[in-house]
Amino acid sequence: MPxxxxxxxxxxxxxxxxxxxxxxxxxxAGFAGLYLLHRLRxxxxxTVVLDNADDVGxxxxxxxxxxxxxxxxxxxxxYTFDPELEGAWKWSEKYAxxxxxxxxxxxxxxxxxxxxxxxxxxxxxxxxxxxxxxxxLLTTDDGATISCRYYIMATGCLSSPKQPEIDGVSTFxxxxxxxxxxxxxxxxxxGKRVALIGTGSSGIQAxxxxxxxxxxLTVFQRTPNFALPAHNGPAPGDRVAMLESDRAGYRxxxxxxxxxxxxxxxxxFSWQLSxxxxxxxxxxxxARGDLVYILSQLWADQAVxxxxxxxxxxxxxxxxxATVKDPVTAATLSPDDHPFGAKRPCLDTNYYATYNRSNVTxxxxxxxxxxxxxxxxxxxxxxxxxxxxxxxxxxFDAMTGAVMAVHPITGRDGxxxxxVWADGPQTYLGLTVAxxxxxxxxxxxxxxxxxxxxxxxxxxxxDWIVDRLIxxxxxxxxAIEATQTAQAGWARHLxxxxxxxxxxxADTWYTGANVPxxxxxxxxxxxxxxxxRAICDEVVSRGMLGFKLTGPDVSQQCIDGxxxxxxxxxxxxxxxxxxxxxxxxESLGVQGARAFVAQINAVRPAGRxxxxxxxxxxxxxxxxxxxxxxxxxxxxxxxIVVYFHGGGWMLGDEQSDxxxxxxxxxxxxxxxxxxxxxxxxxxxxxxxxxDGYAATRWIAEHSAELGGMPGPVxxxxxxxxxxxxxxxxxxxxxxxxxxxxxxxxxxxxxxxxFDRPSYNDNATGYFLTRSLMYWFWDIYCSPADRTxxxxxxxxxxxxxxxxxxxxxxxxxxxxDEGIAYAEALAAAGVPVEQLKGRGHFHASFTMVDVxxxxxxxxxxxxxxxxxxxxxxxxxxxxxxxxRPTRNASPPKVTEAxx
Ligand code: N01
Numbered sequence: 001m002p003x004x005x006x007x008x009x010x011x012x013x014x015x016x017x018x019x020x021x022x023x024x025x026x027x028x029a030g031f032a033g034l035y036l037l038h039r040l041r042x043x044x045x046x047t048v049v050l051d052n053a054d055d056v057g058x059x060x061x062x063x064x065x066x067x068x069x070x071x072x073x074x075x076x077x078x079y080t081f082d083p084e085l086e087g088a089w090k091w092s093e094k095y096a097x098x099x100x101x102x103x104x105x106x107x108x109x110x111x112x113x114x115x116x117x118x119x120x121x122x123x124x125x126x127x128x129x130x131x132x133x134x135x136x137l138l139t140t141d142d143g144a145t146i147s148c149r150y151y152i153m154a155t156g157c158l159s160s161p162k163q164p165e166i167d168g169v170s171t172f173x174x175x176x177x178x179x180x181x182x183x184x185x186x187x188x189x190x191g192k193r194v195a196l197i198g199t200g201s202s203g204i205q206a207x208x209x210x211x212x213x214x215x216x217l218t219v220f221q222r223t224p225n226f227a228l229p230a231h232n233g234p235a236p237g238d239r240v241a242m243l244e245s246d247r248a249g250y251r252x253x254x255x256x257x258x259x260x261x262x263x264x265x266x267x268x269f270s271w272q273l274s275x276x277x278x279x280x281x282x283x284x285x286x287a288r289g290d291l292v293y294i295l296s297q298l299w300a301d302q303a304v305x306x307x308x309x310x311x312x313x314x315x316x317x318x319x320x321x322a323t324v325k326d327p328v329t330a331a332t333l334s335p336d337d338h339p340f341g342a343k344r345p346c347l348d349t350n351y352y353a354t355y356n357r358s359n360v361t362x363x364x365x366x367x368x369x370x371x372x373x374x375x376x377x378x379x380x381x382x383x384x385x386x387x388x389x390x391x392x393x394x395x396f397d398a399m400t401g402a403v404m405a406v407h408p409i410t411g412r413d414g415x416x417x418x419x420v421w422a423d424g425p426q427t428y429l430g431l432t433v434a435x436x437x438x439x440x441x442x443x444x445x446x447x448x449x450x451x452x453x454x455x456x457x458x459x460x461x462x463d464w465i466v467d468r469l470i471x472x473x474x475x476x477x478x479a480i481e482a483t484q485t486a487q488a489g490w491a492r493h494l495x496x497x498x499x500x501x502x503x504x505x506a507d508t509w510y511t512g513a514n515v516p517x518x519x520x521x522x523x524x525x526x527x528x529x530x531x532x533r534a535i536c537d538e539v540v541s542r543g544m545l546g547f548k549l550t551g552p553d554v555s556q557q558c559i560d561g562x563x564x565x566x567x568x569x570x571x572x573x574x575x576x577x578x579x580x581x582x583x584x585x586e587s588l589g590v591q592g593a594r595a596f597v598a599q600i601n602a603v604r605p606a607g608r609x610x611x612x613x614x615x616x617x618x619x620x621x622x623x624x625x626x627x628x629x630x631x632x633x634x635x636x637x638x639x640i641v642v643y644f645h646g647g648g649w650m651l652g653d654e655q656s657d658x659x660x661x662x663x664x665x666x667x668x669x670x671x672x673x674x675x676x677x678x679x680x681x682x683x684x685x686x687x688x689x690x691d692g693y694a695a696t697r698w699i700a701e702h703s704a705e706l707g708g709m710p711g712p713v714x715x716x717x718x719x720x721x722x723x724x725x726x727x728x729x730x731x732x733x734x735x736x737x738x739x740x741x742x743x744x745x746x747x748x749x750x751x752x753x754f755d756r757p758s759y760n761d762n763a764t765g766y767f768l769t770r771s772l773m774y775w776f777w778d779i780y781c782s783p784a785d786r787t788x789x790x791x792x793x794x795x796x797x798x799x800x801x802x803x804x805x806x807x808x809x810x811x812x813x814x815x816d817e818g819i820a821y822a823e824a825l826a827a828a829g830v831p832v833e834q835l836k837g838r839g840h841f842h843a844s845f846t847m848v849d850v851x852x853x854x855x856x857x858x859x860x861x862x863x864x865x866x867x868x869x870x871x872x873x874x875x876x877x878x879x880x881x882x883r884p885t886r887n888a889s890p891p892k893v894t895e896a897x898x
Pocket of ligand 1: 068069070071072158164165166197198199200201202203204205220221222223344347365393394395396450509514
């Protein structure tokens, strides 16, 4: 029987009641709580919303400090669930003020008659799960209790203010205000000496207005933040026109976008633009006054690569220097300790110019930390400030504070949420927690939340939760709980996603760094709003994967597992390929396949610049072979790596792994010579192998004229190229040279049998398929020749070979033969390292600047090459801010990248 029928229905406010039974209790009457109430009510769930405030608004109820506004344009920062609501409300400005946003939320509450199910002035004091009844029991601060089947935290991410952690606050004789708890009545600042501590979004919005009112304002800054002019005014015509021409389409685009605002995916990289072109793009963004635009539309590498990001950061610092007249103040205001966007940048109105006022001083707390607050003001290490007012704009215990610190939550078996989250938040999808049945969070840690347009994320969460409750009711389930496997998998996916952006490189409230003692880690989901939505949908389409569903009259349902095992960017690439419905490569025929590869290569991101590229030709066994040489920008001579491209001995050429060769040349500081060996079917086995060997020999003999260091060369190759590199090492040993210092084998073909598990596990769906490998083999090599070590090096003599790094990918048919080769080399006494790419596919490491999560693995490869060559790792080149995640220690074979 539906809960709504057995439970006494909630009606009216709760005041004076001692006990109430509802289907759903929601904490928080902000954007999330209001929409939840509306949808739950529509679905027939008896619902009560509890909020400590005396009206709706959530964070917009409390944050009423001077200058408070949203920083996402209001055309986007609005509910979209009801087109009539959209038509009934008109925002007056591009970025609405706090009072206007609060009016909007009041308007929504009135329009849908929501207040009658909201209990204001009510704080939940404790919540505990009653396993026998399968219900949550809530106790409120006035002693009343609420029994509910489902408990939903719509508490917001930034609603639990952080303590200032400064001694002596209570001794201060003047007035104290927190931006996050600003009084409702007028605060009189005229003629007063005011201090403001904190230069995050709140401080930066408040400072210009406080400076206009106060006799004197002293700003205490610990960390400078990037701020951009909001250029507030009417909503920009182009955005409004776009919205109005196709409202539904615009909203849908937002839902599938990266940040919840429809902007296209930028594909031009910083190194493809001249200084002037970059400046032009930057100036346009600066003039637009749009956070999402400047964070995403300058160049493709701005948010994922430290070098691309540094270019934006410097252009902003230039703006600060041009605005602030005093150079010391300008320098103090210029952020240099974090990438732009890694910490939430601010939208301001006259922020930097405010420091040109004669009644404003900036105190750099990095140079003179606050010692204490005294009865008369603030004492730093160097001076004292007599004050009438202190304003704390010191931020929040973000993301987890509101869920965890507000009241004890006790789940199944008496476990407390604080204990479960002691080392950081653990969630499944940022929506649920294993051990806490029927508890949901809206925009919880592990969901896109604060890295997105919150309203878009809130609507997605609310819809997902309410739709699940409806389906459960239909099926007779009364309890839902995430499994530990699913939750652990989500944590891994979050960690993988966090390598996609630069958020991990800054100490911020995103990572918990702003609260002393709080566990560190990127809390929001950095994989993007659209991909996240797709994952939530996939959980449903795969039978509620990772959830256990139970009910009194139905059998338990639990399809356990991890929803995402691929690296996030690999998932995107594979989904894109699936959407393109590309026919199998082997069905295209040899010429068709070659044309297809050329077409794919033509649209990939351009490789990064290197010192010099030289195209040449070298004598092969019986005909010249083309090569392309990549020389580092550093002074030579350099060690030489002879490189063999991938392509099943049939596809590609000396230029087809161009971005990879450039990247490795930059990272290793070595010359890469990519060899155009001959292909099947025109030239079948053993031509590719013999060409590879001949090329290596010639390159080694002509090393000096190519700019190489005297001494041995190195070899490297990917896929069939990895096969040629491995074979070359064996031939060089057996034929008296050349000397090879090390071999880098990336997803190499090493054997002619197809019965290792990876051939079955990854037979289809990961780009390189089993049937494609059959085709490659058939075209290159007759069955009679396949056990020849020149094509199956695993079958050759393996002792006395150069040290090797063997790289394999989890979702690759060739995975197990790569591992087998590494193990066999080790058994033969060859120093070997293995790098196992968890969540990666066959092309992960050559798709440079597409599969960003492969960057650390390429850094590991470069380090190995340097070690083989006996030179220090070149740290002068971009490493994307990453150190390799290698666990291998030569000469042992160890697992890596886990
Ligand atoms: O808080 P913050 P916020 N001594 O944490 C400093 C959203 N928001 O309220 O960086 C001295 O960003 C602290 O210094 P440091 C928005 O998402 C949006 O400003 O830790 N200083 C920092 O400078 C935003 O990101 C809008 O070294 C101390 C500041 O206080 C989020 O809310 C408007 C200190 C806190 O900055 C939080 O913004 C407002 C100490 N003991 C907020 N402790 C919109 O525009 C802290 N600080 C929509």
